Each structure stands twice: as structure tokens, then as C-alpha cells.
Amino acid sequence: MRRRSLTLINTALRMTWSDEELVTRSIGGDADSFNQLVLRWERPIYALAYRVIGREEDARDVCQETFLRAFRALNGFRGQAKFSSWLYRIALNLCRDWIRRQRRTPVVQLPEDVDVMELAAAREPVESIEDVLERHDLTRAVEKAMAKLPEEQRTAIILKEYHGLTFQEIADLVGCPLSTVKTRLYQGLAVLRRELGKSDQ
Amino acid sequence: MTQLECTYSDRDAVLVAYLYEDIDAAERIAFETHVMSCLPCRSELADLRHVRTTLGRWAPPDTTRAFSFEPRAASPAPRAWWYTVPVWAQVAAAMLVLGVSASIANLDVQYDKNGLNVRTGWSKPAAVTEQAAQTDAAPWRAELAALQSQLQSEIRTQAKPVAALSPAPQVAMSDTEFSRRVRVMLDENQKKQDQDLALHLVQLQRDFEAQRQADLRRTNQLFRQVTSTYGDEIAKHERQINYLLPNSQR
Numbered sequence: 001m002r003r004r005s006l007t008l009i010n011t012a013l014r015m016t017w018s019d020e021e022l023v024t025r026s027i028g029g030d031a032d033s034f035n036q037l038v039l040r041w042e043r044p045i046y047a048l049a050y051r052v053i054g055r056e057e058d059a060r061d062v063c064q065e066t067f068l069r070a071f072r073a074l075n076g077f078r079g080q081a082k083f084s085s086w087l088y089r090i091a092l093n094l095c096r097d098w099i100r101r102q103r104r105t106p107v108v109q110l111p112e113d114v115d116v117m118e119l120a121a122a123r124e125p126v127e128s129i130e131d132v133l134e135r136h137d138l139t140r141a142v143e144k145a146m147a148k149l150p151e152e153q154r155t156a157i158i159l160k161e162y163h164g165l166t167f168q169e170i171a172d173l174v175g176c177p178l179s180t181v182k183t184r185l186y187q188g189l190a191v192l193r194r195e196l197g198k199s200d201q
Numbered sequence: 202m203t204q205l206e207c208t209y210s211d212r213d214a215v216l217v218a219y220l221y222e223d224i225d226a227a228e229r230i231a232f233e234t235h236v237m238s239c240l241p242c243r244s245e246l247a248d249l250r251h252v253r254t255t256l257g258r259w260a261p262p263d264t265t266r267a268f269s270f271e272p273r274a275a276s277p278a279p280r281a282w283w284y285t286v287p288v289w290a291q292v293a294a295a296m297l298v299l300g301v302s303a304s305i306a307n308l309d310v311q312y313d314k315n316g317l318n319v320r321t322g323w324s325k326p327a328a329v330t331e332q333a334a335q336t337d338a339a340p341w342r343a344e345l346a347a348l349q350s351q352l353q354s355e356i357r358t359q360a361k362p363v364a365a366l367s368p369a370p371q372v373a374m375s376d377t378e379f380s381r382r383v384r385v386m387l388d389e390n391q392k393k394q395d396q397d398l399a400l401h402l403v404q405l406q407r408d409f410e411a412q413r414q415a416d417l418r419r420t421n422q423l424f425r426q427v428t429s430t431y432g433d434e435i436a437k438h439e440r441q442i443n444y445l446l447p448n449s450q451r
Contacts, residue, residue, distance in 0.1 A: 050261035059261070135258070142259040160221060161256050167223050182214040189217065193252050 011036075019083035027074055034074070038067050041084065044163060045091050051158045052095040052151075053102075054143055062098060066091040081172070088163070089173055092155060099151060145195035153188030156181055207241050216242065220249050352382065 014022065014036040025033035045066050050059035069090050070077075077086060146154055155174060159165045167185075171178045209215065209232070218224040219232050236242045 047261045051259075056262050138255065138258055139260075142256060157256075161253065167218070167221075179214060182217050185221075186213040186217040189220075189249050189252055192256070193248050196252060196255055 020079060023074065023077060023079070023083055026071075027077075034071060037083070041087055042067070044084075045087060047162060048088065048091055048158060049095055051146070051162060052092070052155060053098050054147065058098060062091060062094045065094055069094075085165075085169060085173055088159070088165075092173070095155075096151070141196060141199040145192050145199070148195055149188050149191055152176075153184045153191070156184040157188045157192070160185055207239055209235050209239070209242070212242070216246065216249075220246065220253070349379070352379070352386075 010032070014033060017025075017033070017036070019037065019040070022033040022037050026037065042063060046059055046063040049062035049066075050056060053059055053062065066087060070087055073090075077083070081089075146157075149157070152174070156170055159170045159173065160167075165173070167178050167181045170181045174181070215224070215228065215232050219229060219236075222229075224232070236246060
């Protein structure tokens, strides 16, 4: 009982620590601190990977690989950049590798039409079938529109829209000038506007 | 799509910066002022906001946490190099070391009527003979001899005044007499030890009794304190029970 309470207190304490503190402790051999970092960043990294590459299973693999690489390279993390930026960079590199592999050896994609009834059955009972259908259609439309974008524009939009990075952070992350980031964003949004407009019609 | 009608400087970049509110204050105010009077910019801004709203509803599918990093089990300390050497080689090496050590230490092991005798070190032959002669006699013999000489000197000291008074030649003490005196001394020593032990036991018994009495007094005192503290309350409860019992039976 006392041991369990101690574990809970330690976990609660870790939740209050900054990424940098957790990194320092992880380097010192505290695996729980690294687990706290995983817990904190797993979802954003998975979401980033999913939106960039568009496949759930592969996104999960990229996410896992990102943390594995981060864990292995933790001693090399000098703290010049934020831990999250460092993590995003690893994830984006892995996404790029994945995209390159896909170009070389394209695999057969899963059928686009999923069983919506099955999807609805698996959802919470509060969500009506109409809601599920609408969300499914919207997701399909956005995914289709995003697929039209060049990788650089898609990455810029994802980092800005879903991860709230500043233009400067994106520029540092992808290694291009600030003005290029803004241009990529504008051009990408313009394409999305057109594509989503078609879907609305 | 860039509106041809608008000629605002670096318009696309500023528009996107304004859209995401990632713009410095002066530039924001300037662009806000421009937007109020520029229909194409206002229209495009509204469209892009709508795009952002749509994008905001795109959520990746839920994922459950599929992994965690377990602390690595403490790896055993690296084994010393000699653990890799075969056992037979270890035994051979041990025997070799033992042999060399024994030869350096000039180890001499004897097992005779006096029992097992292990001797080490380099000694001169004469010393060895002398030591051998000494070790022939058991240690208790040497001790007894020392005791004998001590007793004889004491007896001589005691006998001196008598000797001074009587000029008769001093007769050497016989072995029987000597043994008797030794026995007497040993008996006296034993008696003294017994007395000491008895004294210790009596003292221990007294201490134990004193401690017991003290504990008893303390317990009585505590009991009295508890009774005085809770006595009233107990009496009150007792009265309540006495009152309730007949009523409940009725």
C-alpha cells in the first residue's frame, strides 16, 4: 500500500516536471522519466505521423520508432532546441523515409470505403449514425485534399495547424527560411480551399 | 489565390501570418486597417478561416498506448576474465601457486605422536634443534614448571624469618608436600570463584526484585490515573445502562 502510494506520488511529481528535467533524469537512467515523456508526446507525434503519411498502422510504427530513436540518442540531446522540436524532427525524418519508400515500392492501399456501420457500432452509443457518417465524409475529404499537397506544404500546414508551432520553429525544424514557410502555408491553404470547395459542392 | 486587385506589400505572407495570429503588433494593426477597406483580402481571409475550421475537425483515429520503456534489468557485473578459464586450468594454477608458496615458506608438515605439526619459515639448524627440543614438551609442562618455581620462591620468602631464627639447615620441600600445597591453593582459588559467583547471583536477584517493585508501582500509578480520568465517564455510562435496561425490558 505504502509502496503504491509512493509510486503514485512519484508519477504525479514527474507530471509537473518540464521536458528538459525529464530528459536530464532519463539520461541519468530513470526510465520512468522517459516514460513520462512518451506519455506526454506520444499522441502529438502519432497525430503528426498520421496526418503526414495518412495510414494508421504506419503512423503508429513511426511513432514508436521516433521514441526508440530518441531514447537511443538521448545522450546526444544537448538542449539547444526544445525537446519537442527535436522529437518532431526525428518523426518528420522518419515520415520522409516512409514516403520515399512508398514512392520506390508503392504498396496497395487499403480500400477507401470502410464499413461505416461497423465503425458506428464500435463508437460510443452517444454518437449517432448521422454523426459518424458526417465525420467519416469530412475525414475522407480532408485526407483527399491533403494528399494533393506537396510534402513540404503538407508538413508546414500540419505543424502550424495541429501542433501550433511558430513560423520560426517550423523554419528551424524543416531547415528553410521563414518567408518560405509562410509561402508554403499560403499556397497549401489555397489548394485546400479549392479542393475542399469541390467536396462541398 | 492571390487577389490581383490587392497590392498590399508581401500580401500573401502577411495574410497567412495574420490568419494564424503569428504576427507582430504593428504589422497586425496595419493589416487590420487594410483588410477593412480591401474586399478581396476580407473575402479570402473568411475562406481560409473556413478551411481552418474544416481542418480542425480532422482528427486522427484514436490510438491506445502500445509501448512503454521498461527499465533495463540490472545487468550482472561483468565477470572477471578468469571465469572464462576452464576449471581444470584454474585447479592447476591453484596447485602451482600453492606449491611455489610452500617452497618459499619452507613449509614443514609433521604428523607424529605429538599430533599434526605445521612449521613454516627458514631457520638455522641450531635454532631448529632448540625449538624441536622445546616443542617436544607439551605447553602445560612449561607452565607447570613456571608455577613450581614461583611457588618455591614464595615459600622461600615466607620461610626466611623462620630460617633466620633457627639456624637449622633448610630442608628441600618434598614432591608430596609440594603437590599438597598446590592442591590447597587450587581449592582456595575455586572457593573464591564460587563465592564471587554467589555474590553476583544475589546482586542480580536484588536488582531484579527492585525493578519488579518499581514496575509494579508505576503500573498502579497509571491505573489510578486512568481510573480518575475515565471513572466519571464510566460511571455515567453505567448509570445510563442501568436506566435503559429496565425500560427496554418493560
